[in-house]
Amino acid sequence: MELWFNYIDQILLxxxxxxxxxxxxxxxxxxxxAHASFGAVGGYAMAYMALNHHWNFLLGTAFGVxxxxxxxxxxxxxxxxxSVEYLILxxxxxxxxxxxxxxxxxxxxxxxxLINLPTADLFGYKLQHPKDWLVPALAAMLLVYFxxxxxxxxxxxxxxxGIREDPVATQALGKNVFAYKVSVFGIASGLxxxxxxxxxxxxxxxxxxxxxxxxxxxVFAIVIFGGMANLSGSILGAAVVVLLxxxxxxxxxxxxxxxxLLQLVIYGLALVVLMRVRPQGALPExxxxxxxxxxxxxxxxxxxxxxxxxxxxxxxNEQDDALHSDTVRxxxxxxxxxxxxxxxxxxxxxxxxxxxxxxxxxLTIELRRGTIxxxxxxxxxxxxxxxxxxxxxxxxxxxxxLLNGTELIGMSPDKVARRGLVRSFxxxxxxxxxxxxxxxxxxxxxxxxxxxxxxxxxxxxxxAGERETxxxxxxxxxxxxxxxxxxxxxxxxxxxxxxxxxxxxxxATEAEVLLLDEPASGIDTKWVDTxxxxxxxxxxxxxxxxxVEHNLHVVGRLADHTYFMELGRITAQxxxxxxxxxxxxxxxxFGTA
Amino acid sequence: MLAVSAQTIRQLTVDxxxxxxxxxxxxxxxxxxxxxxxxxxxxxxxxYVLAVYFAFTFTFxxxxxxxxxxxxxxxxxxxxxxxxxxxxxxxxxxxxxxxxLLAVFVAALGLGIAGENLVRLFWGSNTQAYYGPKKxxxxxWDTVFLNFDVWQAASGVVIVVLLALMLRYTALGRRxxxxxxxxxxxxxxxxxxxxxxxxxxxxxTVCAGVSAIWYxxxxxxxxxxxxxxxxxxxxxxxxxGTVRSPVRVFVIGIFVALIExxxxxxxxxxxxxxxxxxxxxxxxxYTAIRGSALMxxxxxxxxxxxxxxxxxxxxxxxxxxxx
Numbered sequence: 001m002e003l004w005f006n007y008i009d010q011i012l013l014x015x016x017x018x019x020x021x022x023x024x025x026x027x028x029x030x031x032x033x034a035h036a037s038f039g040a041v042g043g044y045a046m047a048y049m050a051l052n053h054h055w056n057f058l059l060g061t062a063f064g065v066x067x068x069x070x071x072x073x074x075x076x077x078x079x080x081x082x083s084v085e086y087l088i089l090x091x092x093x094x095x096x097x098x099x100x101x102x103x104x105x106x107x108x109x110x111x112x113x114l115i116n117l118p119t120a121d122l123f124g125y126k127l128q129h130p131k132d133w134l135v136p137a138l139a140a141m142l143l144v145y146f147x148x149x150x151x152x153x154x155x156x157x158x159x160x161x162g163i164r165e166d167p168v169a170t171q172a173l174g175k176n177v178f179a180y181k182v183s184v185f186g187i188a189s190g191l192x193x194x195x196x197x198x199x200x201x202x203x204x205x206x207x208x209x210x211x212x213x214x215x216x217x218x219v220f221a222i223v224i225f226g227g228m229a230n231l232s233g234s235i236l237g238a239a240v241v242v243l244l245x246x247x248x249x250x251x252x253x254x255x256x257x258x259x260x261l262l263q264l265v266i267y268g269l270a271l272v273v274l275m276r277v278r279p280q281g282a283l284p285e286x287x288x289x290x291x292x293x294x295x296x297x298x299x300x301x302x303x304x305x306x307x308x309x310x311x312x313x314x315x316x317n318e319q320d321d322a323l324h325s326d327t328v329r330x331x332x333x334x335x336x337x338x339x340x341x342x343x344x345x346x347x348x349x350x351x352x353x354x355x356x357x358x359x360x361x362x363l364t365i366e367l368r369r370g371t372i373x374x375x376x377x378x379x380x381x382x383x384x385x386x387x388x389x390x391x392x393x394x395x396x397x398x399x400x401x402l403l404n405g406t407e408l409i410g411m412s413p414d415k416v417a418r419r420g421l422v423r424s425f426x427x428x429x430x431x432x433x434x435x436x437x438x439x440x441x442x443x444x445x446x447x448x449x450x451x452x453x454x455x456x457x458x459x460x461x462x463x464a465g466e467r468e469t470x471x472x473x474x475x476x477x478x479x480x481x482x483x484x485x486x487x488x489x490x491x492x493x494x495x496x497x498x499x500x501x502x503x504x505x506x507x508a509t510e511a512e513v514l515l516l517d518e519p520a521s522g523i524d525t526k527w528v529d530t531x532x533x534x535x536x537x538x539x540x541x542x543x544x545x546x547x548v549e550h551n552l553h554v555v556g557r558l559a560d561h562t563y564f565m566e567l568g569r570i571t572a573q574x575x576x577x578x579x580x581x582x583x584x585x586x587x588x589x590f591g592t593a
Numbered sequence: 594m595l596a597v598s599a600q601t602i603r604q605l606t607v608d609x610x611x612x613x614x615x616x617x618x619x620x621x622x623x624x625x626x627x628x629x630x631x632x633x634x635x636x637x638x639x640x641y642v643l644a645v646y647f648a649f650t651f652t653f654x655x656x657x658x659x660x661x662x663x664x665x666x667x668x669x670x671x672x673x674x675x676x677x678x679x680x681x682x683x684x685x686x687x688x689x690x691x692x693x694l695l696a697v698f699v700a701a702l703g704l705g706i707a708g709e710n711l712v713r714l715f716w717g718s719n720t721q722a723y724y725g726p727k728k729x730x731x732x733x734w735d736t737v738f739l740n741f742d743v744w745q746a747a748s749g750v751v752i753v754v755l756l757a758l759m760l761r762y763t764a765l766g767r768r769x770x771x772x773x774x775x776x777x778x779x780x781x782x783x784x785x786x787x788x789x790x791x792x793x794x795x796x797x798t799v800c801a802g803v804s805a806i807w808y809x810x811x812x813x814x815x816x817x818x819x820x821x822x823x824x825x826x827x828x829x830x831x832x833x834g835t836v837r838s839p840v841r842v843f844v845i846g847i848f849v850a851l852i853e854x855x856x857x858x859x860x861x862x863x864x865x866x867x868x869x870x871x872x873x874x875x876x877x878x879y880t881a882i883r884g885s886a887l888m889x890x891x892x893x894x895x896x897x898x899x900x901x902x903x904x905x906x907x908x909x910x911x912x913x914x915x916x
Contacts, residue, residue, distance in 0.1 A: 031695065078878030084694055085633065089831050090877045092824065093870040100867030217702055224699045228692075261710045261718075268707025272681060275700040279689035 005130035007242055012137035013199045015238035016144045018222040019231055020191030023148045025220070026229035026285070027157055028184045029164025030079065031087045034095035035219050038189040039196025040211030041068040044102060046197035047114040047206035052107075057120045061197025065190045071098070072189020076182040095216055099208050113207025120201040133202055140198050141235070144191050148231055150456065151187070155449030155466065158442050160184060161229070162431050169429035172391065173443045173509060174417030175450075183452060221271055227281025232289050236282055241267070285433065334371075335575050338560040341368035344544045345421065345513050350389055350399030352568075359385045360396065361569045367513060372535065372545045374555045374576070377565035378589055383548040384426060385568070387515050391423050392416040403513065418445065422511035426518045426548075428498045432491030436482060436501045439490050440473040443508035476504040480534060496523035503534060513544045520554045532557055552576065564589075597858055604736045609854035610847055611742040614749040615804045617846025619822050620829030621753050621839035622800025628835030629773040630790045632682050633694055635701035637801055637826060638819030639708035640677075644670035644802030645809040645818075646716055649723050659725035667802035674798030675791045677704065683787065705819070712816040720815040728810075745807035749843065752800060756839040769793060773836060801826070821866075825849070828873060 021035045045064030049055035055063070075094050079087055103111050120127040127133050151157055162170035163177055171177045200206040218241065226237030248263045274282070283289065345367040352360040359382050367373050375383045388394040390401055392413040401408040408416050430439050448454045448465035455462055477483045480500040485493065490501060499519065506514055519535060520528045528551075535558060539545050549555050555562060556576050564572040564579050572585055579585050619641075626634045648666030651657045657665070681704065682697050689696035729740040760766035768789055771779040776786040804822065825846075833845035849869060856868035 078874065078881045081881045082877065085627070086831070086877065088633070088698070089827060090874065092827075093873045093877070096824075096870045097867055097874060100864060100870070104864055104867070221699060221702060224695065258714065261713050264710040265707045265714070268703040268705070268710070271703025272685075272700045272707070275696045275703070276681075276685050276688065279685070279692055279696040 002130055003246075005134060007246060009130050009133045009137050009202060011235075011239045011242045012134075012141045013195060013202060014219070014222065014242055015235040016137075016141045016198065017192055017195035017219050018226070018234040018238050019141070019144045019148050020188050020195060021219055022223045022226075022228065022231060022234045023152060023191070024184060024188035025223050026227075027152045027164065028160040028181065030181065030185065031084050032091040032188075033088055033213070033216050033220055034075070034091035034098070035188075035192050036196075036211045036213070036216035037095040037098040038068045038072055038192035039199060039215075040098060040102060040206070040208075041071060041189075042193030042196035043200030043206040043211060044108055044114065045193070047117055047200050048108060050117050050201075051114060054118075057117075057197065057201040058122070061194060061201070064197045065193045068193025068196070069186045069190035072192075073182050073186035075189070076185030079185065080178060080181055092213070095213050099212060103208050109207075111208055113205060113209070115205040115207070117201065117204045117206075119204070127201075137198065137202070140194070144194065145231055145235075147187075147191065147456075151184075151452075152229065152231065154455055154462065155441070155447040155469065156180070156452065156455055158434065158438055159450060161434055161438075162442055165431045165433060166429050168393070169425060169431070170442070171412070171414045172393070172417060172423055172425070173505070174414050174422070174445055175442075176412075176414045178412075187452075224281060225271065225274055227283040227285065227287070229285040230281065230283045230287060233281055233283035233287075240282075244270075334560040338368055338371050338373075341371050343367070344369045345390070345401070345403050347390065347401045348399060350396045350401065352385065352389060352394060352396045358568045360389055361567075363389075363399065363570060365563060365570070367544050367546050368561070369544050370539060370542045371560040372539050372547060372558045374559035374562045375546060375548045375565060376550070376552070376555055376562060376576075376579075376589070380567075381565040382568040383565055384517060386565070387423050387517055387548065390416075390515065391421060417509065417511065420512035421515070422506055422509045422513070423515040424502050424506045424517055424519065426521070428495075428502045430490035430493075430498050430502055430505070433489060435487050436490050436493070436504075437470070437473055437477060437486035439501060440476050440504050440508045441469050443505045444469045444472050445509055473504075473508055476508045477501070479507065479537075480504040481530070496527040499523055499527075499531065500534075503531070507538065511543075513546070514538065516545065516547045518548055518550065520549065520551060528554065552580065600735045601858070603734060605854040605857065606851065607736045607738055609851035611738060611746055612854070613847030613850030614746040614843075615808065615822075615846075616825050616829050616850050617843030618749040618752060618800050618804050619826035620833060620846045621756060621842040622797035623823075623826035624830035624833065624835045624837070624842050625756070625769075625793050625800075625839070626797040627830060628837075629769055629793045630678070630682075631694065632678065632686070632790075633698040633701060634677075634682075634794070634797075635698060635823060636677060636704040636708065637797070638823035639705050640670045640674045640798045640819075641801040641805045641822050642709065642712055642816060642819040643673060644798075645723065645805040645814055646712060646816075648806055649721070649809070649814055650716075652723075652725070663725070663806045667799055667806065670802040670805075671795045671798040674801075675795040678791050678794040683790070705823075709816050709819065716816065718816060720813045723809040723814045725810050739811060741807055741811045745804075745811075748803050748807070752803060753839045753843045756796065756800075760838070765792070828869070832873070832876070 017035065017039055021032065024030050024032055024035075042061055042064030045067050046055075046057055046060035049060035049063060050057055075091070079090055082090060102108050108114060122136055125132065127136065152160070159170060159175050159180055162173075162175065163180060167177050196211065199210070203210065222237035222241050223234055224237075225240065226233030226235070244267055245260070245263050248266060249259050278284075343366050345365075347363055347365045350360055350363040351358070363386065365373075365375075365386070375386060377383055385394065389396050390408070392408065392411050392415070396409060399409065403419055403421055406419065408419065408421065411419070430436075431442070434442075447469050448458070449462040474483060474486065477486055480503050482497065482500050482504060485497065485501070490498060493501065499522075503516070503519065506516070516535065520531050523531065532554060535545060535547070547555075547558060549558075559576055562573065562576045562579055563570050564585055566588055571588075572579055572582065619637075623634070623637055626632060626637070644666050646666075647669045648662045651662035651665055652659055655662075681700060685696055685700055686693040726740070730737055731740065731743070760769060768779075768784050769792070771782070771784055772786045772789040779786050779789070801822070805818075808818070808822075829846045829849055830842060832849065833842040852872060853865045853869050856865050860868055
């Protein structure tokens, strides 16, 4: 029985480490094969303090947590912009360096490690036998589970998932991707240090072998096996990996030396088979064991999405139609509106060169409140580059961008977005693996649950904020007529539907200035009307809109003012009628005079 | 100031050069696999071990000559390398979709663990001596090196140059490069991308196998010997860039080995590997902070992107418009 208690302890402690890795790997998508070495930091700190200063193991572990947190945050800095392959390499190197340094320090026992630690003492109780460890280990695991769940299933977790799938789009919604990545690395590493400290206390030793690279890989495998972004999965994974050995030993009766080898062979092959059969892990993301037991399967209701489907809440605006049909009257009216409106965003002399290519040359653009400005021009003219320059995705070589008098040049894209200048993407860039509602909720600004401190210590505020966010997001989904699709994963939408959701997402930021990159391209004719009606409604709310568009019908209907771009330069501006009546421009754009 | 004799420097340089030829060859093979197929082939170390164990078996159990055994061993390992792609990675990647990279990585990890322990079960866990041709030491300008070193370097150079020439001048090379840039597009012009992947695995494994044979001759053979080489292969391939010429990868390999050797002047030999990793972390930190320019050099794992359908009502678009 004592032996089985030992296995249960081991499961709980391995699960603790795996849960913390799952926060990093599953939610934030940051691959790390160095997790055991952060455990080593905690373990060694605990062991060193216990041996040399007779610190209690909890105090020593707390010390190790701080250490691991700091190291993890530092490691996050080079990890910020790396792709998956690079992250594996970086964390592998970090793992090797940490273990290498530990071995190099004589007072940490060199390669022999620190052994014969005093028996762990928990408030006067000696944790001598495996049975004594059951409750503390369970409590530790639950604590880490609770923290990971708080973070993962919250507005912060939503942002982390956004970073996992599309950091650029997430940043464009005003999220400080940099800070999120550093803090999630730090927190996951700190939790790993916690697990490592307990593991060392349980083993009564801290050696380089215990926390070596192969243990990192084991923890990594547990997370993948259990299912990324599924915390219950990590506990299940830990149980399977730990119990494989005793179960095999009972089932397959062979000599002990061969049994351990055979066990590893089976373990390795099981990983291969699992990846083949169930690459998303035993318990995939969003799968809840509790709901499954109660018989509630699947997420959300299935909705038929036929080709004829049209957003429900859109009423065709009679007035707009009148405006649309009477182009000449509409044009002069809109031109007047443009001239009388106050300037919100003003760029002057913005230039950008990529090597010999001039992407933007001395751009001067004005966007005015309550109007729609269009940016037209042939492909390669640099229209999307203008958006990138305005939002800080690309830093210009010179020039100035003033938003209500505030200089935007030099600000990161997320800061620009928080200032009230938000863009949509030509290729939509929804976060595919979360629902439409979550996509839109992500865009809502200043959510209390996006602050780690509030998240941990003021749950009520987070819940209230989340309810408010949800209502707002549903409102915007309703605005674009996609309320029925709230629970559908964004990846399941058709292209036109995803464009509508992306409009709702941009709207939900409640930014003053919206830059829409080809909002109507690639969608069906009957959708175009819907989309245009929505954009006009946005304008009527007093927002400032700038669209990049190829379709001159669209520009003709929407634009109050039009800029014509060629080879990075603005060569003409005016109403669309003025532009299309200029023979040279007509030739530049259409190829015919 | 540490007193370092010129002779020590010369010896370290020579050692670094020969060791670097191994790293370079391993890196070139790994880069070919990762760069073209995007598979994170962590089981590269397994094929390394298998090549030398097969050769070992042919020499000492079947009593064939050293050279025949070595060639057969490498060929068999290469076949297994190709087989892993065909039987394990390909179906797995097709099934996993967007998360293929991680799924392949974990499966490769599993294969590595299972394979290493199978080797232990079949051949035993002990370190074994592997003899071939007679060992000979050469003395040149105060430095010492072995005939194995020379052969190893020579075979490395020959293989890498052949690989580079093949990529540059042959139809197969063009096919591999086309697949590397865009496997889906390559398929549309009649290239069998799946087969090209398998070929890359075979060629990459040959690089690993040849390194393994010389390593085994110079030192000893044990089932865990595949781990360090795969780390170095990985490191060298990344530093050089996985879509670059094998010659460049080879040179970077020599460079890494020289750093490692020179660092032994100041550090005990146990820590030279740590020194290399410290340099690597520094380099990665530098590139990450410098910006994302580096990322564009590497192909992201190919995944079907939701390409927007062509505009249906855009009557003004001229034929020259490209989407």
